[in-house]
Amino acid sequence: MSGQATFALRGRNPDVLTCIANLSNDEVFTPPEFANRMLDTLAEAWEAGNGGANIWADSRVRFLDPCTKSGVFLREITSRLTKGLAQEIPDLPARVDHILTRQVFGIGITHLTSLLARRSVYCSKHANGKHSIARSFRSDDGNIWFKRMEHTWQDGKCVYCGASQKTLDRGEGLETHAYAFIHTDDIMARVTELFGGDMQFDVIIGNPPYQLDDGGYGTSAAPIYQLFVEKALALDPRYAVFVTPSRWMAGGKGLDKYRERMLSDRRMRRIVDYPKLYEGFPGVKIRGGISYFLWDREHNGPCEIQTIWDGKPTGPAVARYLDAYDVLVRRNEAVPILEKIRAKGEPTLDRRVSSQKPFGLRTFFHGKPDPKNIKNPVKLFGSQKVSYVKRSDIPTNVEWIDKWKVLMTRVQGTSAAIETKFLSKPIIAAPGTACTESYLVAGHFDSEDEAKNYATYLRTRFVRFLVSLRKSTQDAPKHVYAFVPDLPLDQEWTDAKLYKRYGLTQDEIAFIESQVAEHDRELFDEAAPDDDE
Template structure:
């Protein structure tokens, strides 16, 4: 293997390969998603613009004093791309290439590996050697083999059956020494400044923190939807370090809150230092081949320059951007066009339909309930409708003998997907429930209504594209809740409503109607 610096030129070997090995790694699907170099560079471009605006047009890559930290490095792509840019930008300040590269690697770029393997991989990406002091390392003055990319095994701190820092389940992560703990050092401390000082041997004040944190861990209750998000802990910890600029790419589920994210959402939406937000509703447009439910986004947080946020939605190769105040509503509406339409509808000051949508488990009946053939009540169940005795219904008694509408609380696989035209169904089973009927926890209840006619009109209303579009403005996953109907106005259900009626009532423009109908597929009376 050739030495990394030859004839006065640094050969960043991994970058020179075709295809780039870090692009290949980025295509691997994992909860700890690897970042493609192209996406990392988009984030760095956003960073560059923010720095120039705050520093009279100065180029961040030409400043030999700026320090960068990736506190959860995986492939090392951010540190590698930063090093490449600094190597070009610092030519005038440090004309000798070897001295310039050594200065960058020993004084400006730092990382914390999330596993032993990623620590080695990141060092190979940045130093061209897993040993920063090795013969092939492009750094020349390190006195430690890990350079400035630290990793040591960290243990969880168990408080009962969960970790006191990250909430990981003990049953899943109390592991032997030959397995990774996934106890990430950056968030397993109450004093992050002291932790970093111990890592790097000096008090560190980083100007820029950047990266792609781990997204979730099992909390002992399973995986997938029962897994627990942890990416917000990394953001909160990074803010405690008070960097000048902070940018990370994370799942977009926080827009609507949810499991452990409600307080984080409120803080993020109200933080005027959040100055840029780039959203990918389809994560595969950011991470090729990786489907993150609800999409992904990256943000730029600017400590010293609060103001409105530049919100950009990237979908289908197009970009839709606007300057916005993020906490206008309790949830974040990701599409600027949808925001304008929601504001027009809310301008009528109609009450929200959410006021007559039940909470989860409206009758307290488990989804696994099999009912009884001799029961006096009809039981709607996802595994097949049956009957149940009234005395076995622990709650919702005021709804039992009323007309109401049944609504699946999760979209079916068909409801969550698009048709060939890219349109979504959004809502799944919608059905009129007569008196003397109940449902398992698989369903929400809309109502009650005083007559069959009102219930029928309400069910028809839920089938309109107008309603399903407003639900989709909030819905980032397949889970439908009462809160999913926050933007849906209630109507007078003594009469029937069609999309045409609703378009006219809310004075929607042709462009707004086209937006709705391009995203939402029509449903007939028997389609739901």
């Protein structure tokens, strides 16, 4: 078979990398189509920053995927370079050998994925095997490196990635998930150790593991993708292109410092955001959606934000400074609305809303099913049921017990691809009540009228729209209320009044109402002390 035929076969359908299943939601394979969108963005930036030059026609550019899984990025880069370098290196085998030995490099995240990546890139699990399309490698690995790494344990956790020693300190037959790229204090020395010599990469691109599979699941699992991004930027490439979950933009466990760094980095040149569940990676549930960014070492200015919804841009990309707020406002259409609201300088609801465990009680805490034999009982709102406890069972904020309160569930959202409510219906809790951490106390008041007006306010589309700008998952802690004005409660607020108060245009109103659905007719749940006796 000729060398030409080897590459022609790649046009056959289906592409195997569109067919393989993800190993887990932590280590998600990038679809080839999505990888090529990222490469198109890279090529456009390279052309703009290099006098119209074609990155795929440059035989000196070095690419690194520091978290390669299927090898899709390296494969597609190799394919593009093979076409782009045809004039400079006319002989196909020599051209391919040059690309694979001098230009594309990867670090496998597991033994299995390193074999898969080599098969994708070299057409052989051994870079120097008889079926490999490379000709100059002497090692089995070629430029796709993998060796088993061990965690560095201290006080039961890995000092580099936070992995649990109890879960991942295990035998040689099992994967450690100690990823080489992030388990080092000196990333420059690590790259030299892996690939030798003075190895400076022009482009670092990848789709890192999202969270550590060490026994923490769902929202309790610690993210890890930010560690790959930070190490990549420390290598000072010309460009970095990464796809990650979008939770970092507004929340995420342990991501505050990372978010602050990314929002303040004027080298962020472009973000392409896919907020709709399942859209970026079909079939993979990543709450809050996914996005990819282009970091440009030579850029110093605003970042272009582009939102993709149902496969199409929601509008033109808009250049704006990311640190205008403490979170990234993802939708460009929302920014002028938010600016009008913040221009009034009003206090915001995050000062009023309680922290987690408003009364110091965990979700699993329950009292007795009825108030019998309890002197001066307190009605307790808990997970999916109401019970009764003694006042002495309430460890904190006991002064709130005899106030009128508005309660909001801490978790709101479904598995649907589109969230439209953003907050649950408020519960008005009369004096003599408390709650577990299943709820937040959104506010406490001296009068029932104030509580009712506040609950009505929280139900408006206006409020829930502002919450949506900070809410990236089902979790709705107090910080999601930080854009919501804390208004006087001497009147009942409606959307019409609020739109008028802030001078919103018809287009702005239409955008809010396209994003946020009305609640049903029942205004709120009222909960008097003796309702269910």
